Amino acid sequence: MGTSHMGVSRIEEYYTESHFDYKLLWALEDSHGLHAGYHDGRDRSHAEAVENMNRELADRAGIGPDDRVLDCGCGVGGSSVWLATERGATVTGVDIVPLQLREARTLAAEAGVADRATFTRGDFTDLPVADDSVDVIWGIEAICHAEDKAEFVAEAARVLRPDGRLIVADGFRAVDSMTPSERESMNVWLDGWAVPNLATLDGFHTALTDAGFETVESVDETGQVLPSSRRLYWASRLLRPFGRVASAVGLRNETQEDNRRAARYQHETLTDGLWQYGIVSAKR
Template identity: 45%
Template sequence: MKISADDIVQYYDTLELDYRYMWNLGRNVAMHFGYWDAATRNFTDALERENAVLAEIAQVSRADRVLDAGCGIGGSAIYLARRFGCRVTGITLSEKQVRTARRLARRDGVAPLTEFARMDYQRTDFADATFDVVWAIESVCHAADKAAFSREMHRVLAPGGRLVVADGFAARAQLDPAGESLMRRWLRGWCVESLATVEGFSRNLADAGFVDILFTDATQNVLPSSQRLYTYSRPILWLARVLRRCGPNLRTRALNIVAAHGQYLALTGGLWRYGIVSARKPAPG
């Protein structure tokens, strides 16, 4: 199942309004699962809480230069700039997302601290050692070559710089035919070619030169959001069957409905898990 950069752009550009509706994106423009714990009261809290948890793990401070690798419409970049006063650069494959992110940064008064550009995080234009933190929420899953992502992020990080990734990971490398079919069905709908295993991704990071690689399982922390998607999608699965026979944009929506339904079944079936990976680029000496 080969998925191109153009496929990913078409997916996000087509579904931007759908995300806004399903995720109730108002002031908080986070396009991720969110993080449910004792500090979380509702879905909006969960979206912001995930940013807070990752910022704590990455030890983000005002002095940091942060790269949001796969920034979407700028939700995390805007949060970091507003919360810490740090400088954040967001990159995405979608020019439409770049325009939206810039507009939202102006709306929230953080335009002077943020910049957004169309760029592939596997091959960026940045100089070596440009950033102190690399941040990636639910974007590395789209990388066709996770090893290339790891090498490039190591290159653009300054010595001592930190990497934090929150994403889905395959529970194991090999599945039985039924499990493989379910995974393929929902990954395809979200324009993801394949999920790395934790072991495989950790190996990519180590091979690139990262140290202090740590995985924290957060499956239970995203389960309420996963179930929310399932609940919304279940009554309209019939609509997906109709839309699949229509034009490309409606077909994208159809596949998204199927994915929203299937991801929960696969998660509760133990076929994938959600987690946070942190790592560090060693400093000299």
């Protein structure tokens, strides 16, 4: 994850305290990823849709066995391990959450790819990586945690080799202005998930071109992630009574309840057209 005005500790706290919720509601034992699924009509389960997202991004970036990939905000390592297993790539996952890095290393060892999927603690706005040393920059639903997305873009440009590729899937703000009610709903979602702000697709595109990237393509894929968004929405609504009782008796803390509420508002604001899910690709 990247730093923000919320600070590294806030992002780490969010993912650490919400880990059980993700295991319960996101089927981590099967999906091995915290990100949305790419629903193409052929997926038969949530885990298959999550894997589809990995496949979709890998295809768009043309990732193969000769590539060194940097997975920025790697989470529990599902995408990194998938790339090492299915594409034969050499992957370094970077994240700031120790719990997730431990999970990622365990997953890589169990999959037999610990030699090709390694993980280190670091901030993707200040990468512990040499200049011109990476073939592909990969980021799924992590770059949103950077307050200034241009800092991530600058680091990506620094560490990518000439002709290197970038692939990012994330949420992007879809409107220029909001009513007070719309802004409040967005804040419940973003604050609950430790996200300082969302860039627009146009703004992110401009940041990439200003940093020297070429062949920048931005595609609105909101329709493909709606089932994942609905999954979170209904989980939030169904778990609301339990959450209130559990909080009252000290079984759930404020961070966990904020996460549950955010799951509702991410869907309502998405279907209201306040944000969109985009996939952005570019070449150095």
